[in-house]
Amino acid sequence: xxxxxxxxxxxxxxxxxxxxxxxxxxxxxxxxxxxxxxxxxxxxxxxxxxxxxxxxxxxxxxxxxxxxxxxxxxxxxxxxxxxxxxxxxxxxxxxxxxxxxxxxxxxxxxxxxxxxxxxxxxxxxxxxxxxxxxxxxxxxxxxxxxxxxxxxxxxxxxxxxxxxxxxxxxxxxxxxxxxxxxxxxxxxxxxxxxxxxxxxxxxxxxxxxxxxxxxxxxxxxxxxxxxxxxxxxxxxxxxxxxxxxxxxxxxxxxxxxxxxxxxxxxxxxxxxxxxxxxxxxxxxxxxxxxxxxxxxxxxxxxxxxxxxxxxxxxxxxxxxxxxxxxxxxxxxxxxxxxxxxxxxxxxxxxxxxxxxxxxxxxxxxxxxxxxxxxxxxxxxxxxxxxxxxxxxxxxxxxxxxxxxxxxxxxxxxxxxxxxxxxxxxxxxxxxxxxxxxxxxxxxxxxxxxxxxxxxxxxxxxxxxxxxxxxxxxxxxxxxxxxxxxxxxxxxxxxxxxxxxxxxxxxxxxxxxxxxxxxxxxxxxxxxxxxxxxxxxxxxxxxxxxxxxxxxxxxxxxxxxxxxxxxxxxxxxxxxxxxxxxxxxxxxxxxxxxxxxxxxxxxxxxxxxxxxxxxxxxxxxxxxxxxxxxxxxxxxxxxxxxxxxxxxxxxxxxxxxxxxxxxxxxxxxxxxxxxxxxxxxxxxxxxxxxxxxxxxxxxxxxxxxxxxxxxxxxxxxxxxxxxxxxxxxxxxxxxxxxxxxxxxxxxxxxxxxxxxxxxxxxxxxxxxxxxxxxxxxxxxxxxxxxxxxxxxxxxxxxxxxxxxxxxxxxxxxxxxxxxxxxxxxxxxxxxxxxxxxxxxxxxxxxxxxxxxxxxxxxxxxxxxxxxxxxxxxxxxxxxxxxxxxxxxxxxxx
Ligand code: ADP
Ligand code: MG
Ligand code: MG
Numbered sequence: 001x002x003x004x005x006x007x008x009x010x011x012x013x014x015x016x017x018x019x020x021x022x023x024x025x026x027x028x029x030x031x032x033x034x035x036x037x038x039x040x041x042x043x044x045x046x047x048x049x050x051x052x053x054x055x056x057x058x059x060x061x062x063x064x065x066x067x068x069x070x071x072x073x074x075x076x077x078x079x080x081x082x083x084x085x086x087x088x089x090x091x092x093x094x095x096x097x098x099x100x101x102x103x104x105x106x107x108x109x110x111x112x113x114x115x116x117x118x119x120x121x122x123x124x125x126x127x128x129x130x131x132x133x134x135x136x137x138x139x140x141x142x143x144x145x146x147x148x149x150x151x152x153x154x155x156x157x158x159x160x161x162x163x164x165x166x167x168x169x170x171x172x173x174x175x176x177x178x179x180x181x182x183x184x185x186x187x188x189x190x191x192x193x194x195x196x197x198x199x200x201x202x203x204x205x206x207x208x209x210x211x212x213x214x215x216x217x218x219x220x221x222x223x224x225x226x227x228x229x230x231x232x233x234x235x236x237x238x239x240x241x242x243x244x245x246x247x248x249x250x251x252x253x254x255x256x257x258x259x260x261x262x263x264x265x266x267x268x269x270x271x272x273x274x275x276x277x278x279x280x281x282x283x284x285x286x287x288x289x290x291x292x293x294x295x296x297x298x299x300x301x302x303x304x305x306x307x308x309x310x311x312x313x314x315x316x317x318x319x320x321x322x323x324x325x326x327x328x329x330x331x332x333x334x335x336x337x338x339x340x341x342x343x344x345x346x347x348x349x350x351x352x353x354x355x356x357x358x359x360x361x362x363x364x365x366x367x368x369x370x371x372x373x374x375x376x377x378x379x380x381x382x383x384x385x386x387x388x389x390x391x392x393x394x395x396x397x398x399x400x401x402x403x404x405x406x407x408x409x410x411x412x413x414x415x416x417x418x419x420x421x422x423x424x425x426x427x428x429x430x431x432x433x434x435x436x437x438x439x440x441x442x443x444x445x446x447x448x449x450x451x452x453x454x455x456x457x458x459x460x461x462x463x464x465x466x467x468x469x470x471x472x473x474x475x476x477x478x479x480x481x482x483x484x485x486x487x488x489x490x491x492x493x494x495x496x497x498x499x500x501x502x503x504x505x506x507x508x509x510x511x512x513x514x515x516x517x518x519x520x521x522x523x524x525x526x527x528x529x530x531x532x533x534x535x536x537x538x539x540x541x542x543x544x545x546x547x548x549x550x551x552x553x554x555x556x557x558x559x560x561x562x563x564x565x566x567x568x569x570x571x572x573x574x575x576x577x578x579x580x581x582x583x584x585x586x587x588x589x590x591x592x593x594x595x596x597x598x599x600x601x602x603x604x605x606x607x608x609x610x611x612x613x614x615x616x617x618x619x620x621x622x623x624x625x626x627x628x629x630x631x632x633x634x635x636x637x638x639x640x641x642x643x644x645x646x647x648x649x650x651x652x653x654x655x656x657x658x659x660x661x662x663x664x665x666x667x668x669x670x671x672x673x674x675x676x677x678x679x680x681x682x683x684x685x686x687x688x689x690x691x692x693x694x695x696x697x698x699x700x701x702x703x704x705x706x707x708x709x710x711x712x713x714x715x716x717x718x719x720x721x722x723x724x725x726x727x728x729x730x731x732x733x734x735x736x737x738x739x740x741x742x743x744x745x746x747x748x749x750x751x752x753x754x755x756x757x758x759x760x761x762x763x764x765x766x767x768x769x770x771x772x773x774x775x776x777x778x779x780x781x782x783x784x785x786x787x788x789x790x791x792x793x794x795x796x797x798x799x800x801x802x803x804x805x806x807x808x809x810x811x812x813x814x815x816x817x818x819x820x821x822x823x824x825x826x827x828x829x830x831x832x833x834x835x836x837x838x839x840x841x842x843x844x845x846x847x848x849x850x851x852x853x854x855x856x857x858x859x860x861x862x863x864x865x866x867x868x869x870x871x872x873x874x875x876x877x878x879x880x881x882x883x884x885x886x887x888x889x890x891x892x
Contacts, residue, residue, distance in 0.1 A: 007070040010036040011044025026241030028100025045245030046074035053239030087205040092121035094247040097212040109219040110149040114142035118203040136182035143189040150215040250341040251282040257342040269364025359392035363539040377546040386882040399530040410486030412522040413472035418458040418481040419516040419528040426453020446471040459517040463489040479875040481519035547885035554869035562623035568874035575632040577871020578849035610698040621706030625717035634720040641684040643674035685725025700742035719756040727764040763787035768833035775837040785850035821858035856883035863887035
């Protein structure tokens, strides 16, 4: 114990820590240390490590005596530099206590300014600055922050008192209050603290300090920090550091100021200094919206800000800041976010970190930094976040300038923003689309029968279901905006209306009323909200060319239609990794024949129905092979349980019977006989192919006929036929023979002219175990990780909504394994399956299809196990290309 250093000092050009110690010092502490070492003007201070926060929680939320001693030793060094003493009545040192985790969590945790003030030291500060107004203002701010953060007296209570004094004095702005007003406010604040806590406001600076450090550590587990971490996948066990730093004051008069800046424009990425500041202000005033901040530069003014800029008001300070900007960018080779304060004509730096930026800006900055030789291509690839930046670029988004009040919030299931009239059934969506209207499909939840309605809609909103619900998965596949699981929504299909429960009472949306859905963050708005279109600039092409150059994984797409295939190809897909044939069975003119085929009581009837379906399937494949000319197309033979295609009520069954000319009672009986207790573990996948070989035979024939036709048209079809849900070698062998026989029949002597592969989807754990034997027969493996995850965990994908969200919330699971691959379990099966498969067939082609193929972390895993390709929905293709490149760069 105590072997590790718990306190790192920085000040006067010397720092015990460095910028690379984020894990220990947190982002803020690391930045302060690095800036200090670079010789930039940073007020001295010290950082208490994140490990100390972790220990704090282990030891019942107390601070060790040793730690306090080390902190006081560091405080002496700060005192020596500043020439003031902590708690000194004449010349008091004031400090801030600032939180700072490894990952930036803006505004999530707490900071306290002006610590060290009490009724005695405030007098010293007055004498020393000859500025009583400043001193009382600093004191009342300290009581307010400490009262709120440490003592739990809500800041609104203080604001209320402040409003009272302002009203009494007949003024509007804080700045109009006099020293006397502020002194009175301090008394009122102290009385309020006494009233609420039953104790005097603590006067002893050391007591204030320990209580503040305790509060900063405790703020790691406040509600907003906790949920921020959950949303941003930041581990809860990291802890925060605490930074104690000598105060500098931007509120000492008109020659003082405080501000924030970005070294480049964070929304466009332009190489333009960009920021905001306020004179005679402290800390958070700039962002608090009390006064309107001024622009940093003259250029910003040209963009519509008419207030004077720092460049004009304090040219010397501005030039110093420009020099800091250059020094920091050259050092970090990145766009940075800065906090600065000017105290009586002296510049101080208070924070730096990598600046948050839009997708457009991320690409521009990464490519600009390469052009100016600050970074090489490989480093630049790591500067763009595939999930955040690229994804944003590929979808329209709500105009960031719009100020809006959302109606409700659900799960952000598929990104982008879109508006349209509300409709409550798939049919209504199709009709409205045909009439040239844009619509948003609003449902309690969606099912496969809603596919055409979903395709017709701009966006999909559901009341139930998670990010892997039918609506979410299909919407992502189609590149449609989707918000799922919007609990405040109640759909009344019969009355053609939806009701949203809001804080202000229920809001009714009737059919045709405009709504806007933001699938990037889950918000739903009433009315049409302005959106801005993504712009794929030249930077995008340049950057993605680097990604393609450095990646070794190929990227394919999951696409069921020629349209999706074409979209994906535009996004850079190098083939189709999963074409699901069942989606083709839901088409309007097909479903009756599909149902007839299923309800057939003998093989002859079934074959007759299949004969009707075959030309339609062939046509689909012709379209897809044509769109994917020259690229491989993996087609999965029929997979879902048959009962998904047939009516579920007696009434519907009777209707169907009439339609297809069968006896109503017979139809209903047959429908019921198809029902299964556990359809996902039932009669589906290759089990259908084994028991009804004529279905797979028809599909194989349609594929080969389509290939032959496309070939005759001068194109190059490359079919890869995939058998789903294989668990035993015997299943595989029989179905593979069936496919080869179909090829023989269709292609005959021409067989050599079309090269095709037969392989399997690996999605049953047993297949991973016997992969070496399956590979004796199979020509490729594609890991179907949706089912593999379901079967490995034993979580039903359709029912996991009842517990999985809680599992993630409670931290029982770090992430939803259906979204990000469970590397330890499912990943191990994939590794085993790949190794065993390749032990038999050295060059076995291995890929992944399923939601995980578009998740950057999972793509990274696929790279490390040596897969040949990943496959994902069309709009995720660029994301996967970049993730694959990043995995390659990181591995080398
Ligand atoms: P956050 O992480 O929420 O940005 P910070 O710890 O950066 O919180 O502090 C909040 C504000 O207080 C910032 O504007 C910062 O610049 C200012 N501030 C923090 N410490 C000092 C200090 N020692 N002197 C002057 N201003 C400070
Ligand atoms: Mg800050
Ligand atoms: Mg499957």
